Every structure is written in structure tokens, then in C-alpha cells.
Amino acid sequence: MTLNIGVIGTGAIGREHIRRCSQVLQNARVVALNDINRSNCEQIVRDFDLQAEIYDNAHDLITAPEVQAILVTSWGPTHEAFVLAAIQAGKAVFCEKPLAVTAQGCMNIVEAEMASGKKRVQVGFMRPYDSGYLALKSVLESGEIGEPLMLHCAHRNPEVGDAYTTDMAITDTLIHELDVLRWLLKEDYVSAQVIYPRKTRKASSHLKDPQIVLLETTKGTRIDVEIFVNCEYGYDIQCEVVGEAGIARLPEPMSVQTRRAARLSTGILTDWKKRFIDAYDVELQAFVNNVLSGNMTGPSAWDGYAAAVAADACVAAQRSGNIEPIAMPARPAFYD
Amino acid sequence: MTLNIGVIGTGAIGREHIRRCSQVLQNARVVALNDINRSNCEQIVRDFDLQAEIYDNAHDLITAPEVQAILVTSWGPTHEAFVLAAIQAGKAVFCEKPLAVTAQGCMNIVEAEMASGKKRVQVGFMRPYDSGYLALKSVLESGEIGEPLMLHCAHRNPEVGDAYTTDMAITDTLIHELDVLRWLLKEDYVSAQVIYPRKTRKASSHLKDPQIVLLETTKGTRIDVEIFVNCEYGYDIQCEVVGEAGIARLPEPMSVQTRRAARLSTGILTDWKKRFIDAYDVELQAFVNNVLSGNMTGPSAWDGYAAAVAADACVAAQRSGNIEPIAMPARPAFYD
Amino acid sequence: MTLNIGVIGTGAIGREHIRRCSQVLQNARVVALNDINRSNCEQIVRDFDLQAEIYDNAHDLITAPEVQAILVTSWGPTHEAFVLAAIQAGKAVFCEKPLAVTAQGCMNIVEAEMASGKKRVQVGFMRPYDSGYLALKSVLESGEIGEPLMLHCAHRNPEVGDAYTTDMAITDTLIHELDVLRWLLKEDYVSAQVIYPRKTRKASSHLKDPQIVLLETTKGTRIDVEIFVNCEYGYDIQCEVVGEAGIARLPEPMSVQTRRAARLSTGILTDWKKRFIDAYDVELQAFVNNVLSGNMTGPSAWDGYAAAVAADACVAAQRSGNIEPIAMPARPAFYD
């Protein structure tokens, strides 16, 4: 049984997902492509030796009878419309983050999906598929460290370009923690505060870097996330959970330990693409498997909405300097 | 393009490889099965919902026209004949270790394969596909630690059953190091010595445990391997390469670090099957890909022969207490 | 040249310092003792075989001609008067924390010491004498990680008694960080905020535990300190400095690494007294040496005052939930 997939958007991420479907995953076949630039599609067909139709209109791809599932990897502002169209066409859809550029857009998708009566949407949050986060969650669920009370996290990039703005620390960077920490704790957020430490001289003049985001959850668990996107030394994701009886820490990526030049050391990644490279494979295979088995278990439209609501509050907190509430409606039973 | 595979032997390892072909790998399909116990095959057909013919005679399976490649996962003493038959049938064959139970048997396969004019055999040594060993090899090849001079290795199991005998420390346990260290260093062995330390009280009365094997390579590199199969604390594979300018160490398997009950710790595996679980997937996918592309790159019949010759010398050294030479003919250009 | 020391207060800490002077340090001799309970003094004279006078009145001890320097290890509320008396008597004085129970009390000492024209006071903050903090400071000063931007710290005890109150998290526990981080950064604090995470069920009903204190320094460096005094797993002091070019972390105390029972681990201390045991020796030896050489270099009365001012603001922040300013007068040149 093979899933026939249509891909909307063949930029860097789209291309990677097409490679995955063609060369890594089981039971996936890319049969249709769309891009605002048709020649990108032609190039990909050649590169991966695909038997795939090229559509000039994404909506035609969505409704094409040979297409069973859609990957949305186009420009962010187009996501909402394509996902809604896929739902309307009764097709499963994997949408790269953001699900929509506003919380209301996400809610529109939630409502459409619920109205359609069936879960069809998976959002491209890959960290819940990372073996490190899965191992961490497993330790939490074993009860070994007791109930979680605090999380100390960091999201560090060696550098970012000049186009990276202060609010992108939330919408592009923190967004991953906003999703994965909800998943890890099974708790929603209730408030956010943002602190601006002394600024690194490596950051653009317009960018506040680093930032510290403080989150509070429904159970009172406190989370601090250091966001430092010009940290220079590497791409480094840290997550430490302090529980009532002990502490558990996200594993460092595997690395050869060396003794050399008076240092005992392991490597730190510098390229973010390598950090979760396996998780992307697992994430997309899970989507394929779930669509084929009819049981969607990945990050849902509701999860996309929850991340968007939290991100909005964090951006508000960036601007106000205050502790901002994060107000979420109760989760519909549909998403349990 | 999918490779049609016939599997001979459906015990634990055979079953695992069938699961892999069916549920994990790309472009592989099990189409034929043989086992001395036909009902095993029937069970597997049901369990994995296979479209596969069951053959009562392994040689019929080997020559069956729908079978493009053979997996030999039967009892060790049968391997040689099945591999030779596969070569004669002009089919690719993946053979679990041992390739043959004697060095001469391995040489028979080498000669048959060379006579056939084409590489068709891959031996089931999975460690060269392990991400840790690959990372270690990459550090060696970077020149970062200079030329290797010594290797300190350990192969430890928490316990073994009473059926495990002193020579199995070589033929079942060390055999993996004998293969992977040749691959890592690109050097052959020239001598072996075995030392028996003080015996653990956890071992059977007939078993010498632990043992230390000392190997010397063509370039004079010295290797010590501690084999300790009742070490109690875990399944632990260590490999440290001491070079002219530094030391590199095989990564520990990923684990959540905890602070708990006055210990800062990470987990050590206890089940050997988990240690190289990913490597088995990569190994078998490589076989499939190589057969489909016509370019065999995995552990070859020659590698199987080399491991067998070294193992024989180690067993001789166990018995004599002396330093035993390891004599290998020059590698035929066919295997370069 | 030996320093003749009089000790006021012979409880647990006083006894330890007397042991140090008698059995560990160079050039120190305890020649006079005072305690509200004279029999304590007699016991100590016997235990350490001292040639020491017992004084029933601490002020007589302070003015006794054979006494060259005073150790104040009595009950906290008595410290201020004894230190002031020592200054008036023209004698060097080592005072266990707190220097005084109010910031104003500390300021009284600062003013008296300045009026006396000579530095004579050392406060018993031992962490600047800990080899780990010294090594951390040395990395910072090497410039290796660039300018410090953020500090992530933790101060964890396995448990505290029922008498431990919420404000003691500041005055007894955080007080050490308030001192050592000023010393580490050479910066003063400008604001404090306190956050109460979800409470551990191991804490007394009246105690808020854990707490997170957020501090800001004059240069904008941001510090978060987790205080968790019923963390169960151990006594654990963490300090991580995030700089513009890298991160440096306070070393863990030395421990044998073991592989045992499926864990690769090192020990974590559970007894706070062992954590800085060497630092106490170094601290008191430094006092002795400094008095003998006439050049006081340890934590000064001004440092005691600065810690007290910061602690007051933290306690205010505990109560208000707000960000509280920390206002310090400029440091007098006398203390440069």
C-alpha cells in the first residue's frame, strides 16, 4: 500500500521532503508537484526521477484524483488556504509550520477540520519525533524524577542574517519549544514574560539578542527558555526538567569524544539542519503511516493553534515588558 | 524498482530481517521463504501479511525465478552451501555471520565468487553501518588524532547462558571486533595472544571469563580487546583509538542524563539487540541498494574470510597461551 | 610569625574554625575563647589541647592584649556589635555571615572601618576561595567566552527542616550567590524579581520551594538562580556563564565514575558541609596571612553590605511579586 502525495512548494524544505518520500520512506510516492516557479518542479522531477504530474495551480493539485495526501511546504502566508482546501477535498495534509500566520487562521483550520468530522491535518513540528525528546519524555513518564516543577531550556544558533528580527525569536525560533514543551508536559501555558539581557555585539543593530522567555503552565510549572541566535559557538538545544525527585536532561547529539591539544571534548553541531535530521524522517513516515492506517497521531491543527496563541502572547510580552496572559479555550474532545 | 528477496531460515534473526524488509526498508520485498520447519514460514507469512511462496527446499528457493536476492539466516553450518548455491545461480546473497564455519569454507566462497566474475556476497557484519563507528572512522580519516598506534577495546555482556563456551568468546563475541577493527584501520592482523585474568565468580565453571585478546596489525598497531560476557552491569562496547596526536573514542549510545538519588548518570544498555538496532536497518538497506545498483560495497566474502582466519588464530592462542601468527594471503585485486 | 586569635562563639562553625586554626592552618593559634556557655569553651580546650584563656565576656576577649585577631562565630544578631568593638580595638576581625542582620548594620560597620582608616574586616563568604569558582573566574578573565551576558545558576539542598522559612531562601541560601556572583562578574545588581514555580510536595506547608530569583546587573547581565531546598537528590551548586562567544560552567566536584547496574554515573554530594570544605581552609588561611601581612584582600565589609542590600531587595520581591530595584551608593575608594 503506497500513499500518493502531492507537494505544494518545492523550495528547500519541499525538496527535502520530496527526497525523503523518494529515497528514505516506506510506502510514499510523490505523484504531483506545484510551485509558483514551474521550472523548480521540472528540476525536481529530473533530480529524483519522479513519475509526477506538475500542476500550475495548487488547488488543481489538491483536487486531482490521483493525489491522496498533500504536503504544504510553500510560503507561510499561503498555508491556511491550502490546508483548508485539502480539508474540503477530504484529503490528509501535512503542513510545515506555521499552520497559519495568525492564531485566528489556525482556529479557522481547527473549525473546518472539526466540521469535516475527521482528523486530517498534521503540522510540521518535528521535535516530538526526535529520539532525544522521546527518551526525555519516557524518563518523565517513568516517574523517576517525580512531577516536573521547572524547565530550563535554551535554543541557540551560531548566527542569523540581518533579516532576522526581534519577533522572529518567537515566531521562528521559540515556536519549536512552544510546541515540544506542551507535548512533553501535556500542559498548556497560562502566561509569558520576556527579558532582554545584555546584548551580544555579534547581533544586528536592530535585533535584541539574547532573550529569555519565561512561561507558566496550568499546573504552575515554570519554564525559562534562553533564545540566543548569535551565540557563535554552535547550534545547541538544551532542555532540563527539574522534578520533585530529580532532574532529567535532553541528550546531547552523539559525538566522538577526543583528547587532543589539551582538551577532552565532544563536537557541537553548527548546522541546525543536522540536529533533527532523523526526526524529519520519522515525522514524515509517521504521517504516511497514519494516513494509510486512518489514525492521525501527530501534531494536530489544535497543537498548531495552541503554539500560535502562545507565540502571540510572547510577542506581546516582548513589546510590553509585562507578564502577558495566554488564554486558550478548552481543548475540544475531537482532539483528545 | 523493488528487490525480490528469498529468505532461508526464519528463526529470530531471519524474522527480524523479514520485518525490516517489510516494514522499514525501501525497495525490498520478501517473496520466498524456506525453513526446516515449514510452519515457521506460515506464521511469518501471516504475521507480516506477506505475498510469499514457501519452499520446502532451500535450493529450490535459490533457483526460483522470482527470487532476485537471497538472505541466508539459517543455522551456521548450512551457510557455506547456500551461499555457494546462490553464487552459482548468479544471485546476490546476504549471509549472516559466520559466512562459513571454517576459514577454508570462507575461502571456497571467495574462490567461487571470483570465478563467477562478479561480487555478489555481503556478510552480516553490521558494525561498519553503526553511526558511532562511522563517526569514529571519520575522525580517524580527518587526521585529527594522527596515525593510530593503539586501540583499547571492550566487548561486555551482562551475562551469558551455560551453553556459552570459552572459544565462543572468539567465534561469537570477538568476531565483531575482528571485522570492524580491520574496517576501521584498513589493516590486517599479523598475530594474536590471549590472556586470562582472574575469573569472575558469575561465570559458568567451564567458562574462562573475562579474557583479553591482544592483536598486532601489519603496521604494528596494537589492539587490546577485553571480552567480559558476565560483567553484570550492562551491554557495553568500547573502542578507543590512541593516535600520534590524540585519542578518539566510540560514542556512548544516546541517553538522558539524570541527577537522582545522589548520582549524576546516564543509562547503559543491557540488551545487545538494542545496541546496533539502527545499524541492522542501514546494513540491510545498503545490501538492497547495492544489489539494485549493481555495486556491492558492504563486508565482502573476503572480509568474512579474513575474520575467520583471525578467529582461528585467536582460538589457537586461547589454547596455546602463545603469541600465534595470523597468516593471510594477499588480498586479490577483485576485492579492492 | 603566628597570629594569636580569639574566638567568640563556639558552636558548630566556631568549633570547625578552631579545629582549622589548630590542625590545618599555618601560623594561627587560638589563644582566647568566649561563649555564652562557658562549658563549651572548656570542652574545646580539652578536645584540641589548647593553651587558651576562656573569657566570660566577649568584649574582654576583644580587648585582651594577647589577642591579635578576632573570629566572630556567635549568633547572627550579635555580630554587628562584636565587629564594631573589634574595629574600635584596632584588631582584625573575621566575621561569619551575616556581617549584620540589616543592611544598615553592615553600613555601620563600613563607616566605622573607614573612620578607623584601615581595612580590618573579612566576611565569611567562602565561595570566592573555592577552586571551582576560581577556575571559572579564570576562564572568564581569559576572554575565552567573551563578555558575560547571562548566568544560569542553581542552589539545591536535598531537604531542609521545618524551621526553614520562605525568606531564608534569600537570607540563608541565595546570600552565597549574591556574594559570589558579584565577585565573579565584578558588577553590582540593579534589580530583583522572584518567581514561584509549582511547589514540591516535599516542602513544609509554609515554605515556597522551589523559587527562581532573577537578577539584573549594572551592565545588563541577567542572572537566574533556582533555589530548591528540598530537591531530594543532592546538594548541588550550578553556575553557568553564557558569554558572547561561549559558555563556561562551574566544575562538578571530583567523583569516581562508575559503570554499575546499567548506569554510567558519578556521585553527587548530599552534605553541604563537604561541598566547600577546602574553601573554608583557604578562606581562613587567607585571613591569617592577610592580617599578618597587613593587606586585607578577602570579602570586605563593603561586600557584606552589598550582599545585605541585594538580599533585602530579593525579600521585598518575594513579597511584592514585582521587579524591585536594588539601590547601592557608589563604592567608596577605600574599598577599591
Place this chain on the structure above:
Amino acid sequence: MTLNIGVIGTGAIGREHIRRCSQVLQNARVVALNDINRSNCEQIVRDFDLQAEIYDNAHDLITAPEVQAILVTSWGPTHEAFVLAAIQAGKAVFCEKPLAVTAQGCMNIVEAEMASGKKRVQVGFMRPYDSGYLALKSVLESGEIGEPLMLHCAHRNPEVGDAYTTDMAITDTLIHELDVLRWLLKEDYVSAQVIYPRKTRKASSHLKDPQIVLLETTKGTRIDVEIFVNCEYGYDIQCEVVGEAGIARLPEPMSVQTRRAARLSTGILTDWKKRFIDAYDVELQAFVNNVLSGNMTGPSAWDGYAAAVAADACVAAQRSGNIEPIAMPARPAFYD
């Protein structure tokens, strides 16, 4: 109570011990000096502001009435005669290694000491006073890892001068392991074998480097020690004890962990003098305390003899390539 010490030999090590006695230790005073070069003594008297007599003849120093104990830190070949003279004078003597340059010389001292009826000799092996080795021994004695079966050790220096010869790998380098491992295991050696791995290009043409020494103890415990004196990367002492139930490893020296330039690392020492710097203090303080209390507990003349016998066998094994027996008489009850 202060011990009056006379020092014979005021080269680098002598000078260090004099500094220790004067500036670090309790209850020690250097009152007499001797050196083949009198001006060295004069310099030291000035540098450390000593009240010390300078003797032109070491034997006069030994018998001088004000001298209670002797430190022998002169040239190795002179040790035996000075130690014998000290015993004859009825004085305690601390002798830097080697106790004598031959095993017979050591035995002469053992016999003289026994004849004198009282233990008076401490040999300058400092590792049993190192906090790391002490912690390791404490883990062994706790029974946590069961009975020791194997030890994997390494003694690495970044480089040595051209004067360093192949046998100095035993007599200057391994000698420390020969002592400390006997102390750690409380076992004597029964055989030695030496293996020469591929040679590093960093070593002098005449020097075999690295070397691996294999030792066997009375209980059958097997020890491998890698000696690598041009390892380039640092001064690194490793000791791993494999027991029946687990493994314990000598702690790495304390170091700040950094994340910098894509490496997560700690420092490795390069200067051997820093590695055991604290142990030298503890060792000499123990000597002083033991002499004053009349109970000698440090490395004894017998320990010096045992190390010399083992070293002789190792040198023989270097030359023969064979497994050489290590024959020791039974330890006299005098040394229990």
C-alpha cells in the same frame, strides 16, 4: 610541637619540599641544609627566610643534634647511603624515589630498618595521597564493583627530552603505577610482559614509545598500562578498575566545562607538576605528622623494595620480549 627537618639536596624537588615545609605545612621547620653546591643552600635560606644551618657534609647534617628528621632529595645514586645513615642515627627519613637504584640497595635499607627495630623510612610515592586515587580506593573497598579482575591504565606525557631512554619508561614513569597499583589492590605482582606498539614519529630515534606493560598479580588480576611519553595532547593519568559487578575510574582533574567553537570540552593538564600538586602537600604533611606521633603509615622501605623488584622485571621484559616472573620474598611481619 614542631618537627625540625634537615634537607639533603636542594635541587628542584628539594626546593619545593622546603617551600612546603616553610609555607604550607603545619608543624614543620627546616633547620639544616646540605647540597653539593653550598651556594644553592645560601640562596634557599635567603629565599625562604630560613633559620637554618648549612652543612657541607650530609653525614654531619644527619647526625646534627638539632635535626629530628631528614629529607633526602639528592641525586638518586646517593639515596641508599643517606637513608642508611639516617636509620643508624635513629632518625626518621623521607626519601624521594628511588629509595635506592637497585633492588638489593632497597633490601639493604629494609634490613637495616628492621634491625633498628622501628619504622623510620617513608618513600616519596605521592599518588596514594592523591584525592582521586583515594576516592577510587574507597569505591573499591565499598564493594560496589565487586572484586577487581582487570585494570586498564595509562600514563601519558605530552613529550620528553632526548635524554629519556626506553628503560626510563619503567624506572621513571611506570614506577609510579608499580607503587600505586600495589597500594590500590593490596596485591603483589607475579609477572610482567612488555609490548611495543607502532612507534610515534614524535619520539627520539632511540626511544620506543609508546609501550604497553602487562602485569599479573598474585590473585590473577591483570593490569595493562599504556606508557606514552610523547602523546602530544597532554599529561594524562588514567586508571580503570574492572570488577565483578562494575567498573570504577580514576576521576579526571577538575576543570571548567566550556561550550566554545563547536566543542563541548574540559581542559587536560599539560604540566605533570600540576597533576599531583596537592598530593605532595598531603604526603609531606603525613610524614611530619607520623614522625611526631611515632606511627609511620606512608609508603615504606618495603614498598620501595617491591617497586624496585617489579621495575627490574619490567626492564628485563623490555629486553627479552618474554613474560618475566616477579619474585618477591614474603613481606616481613614488621611491615604489616
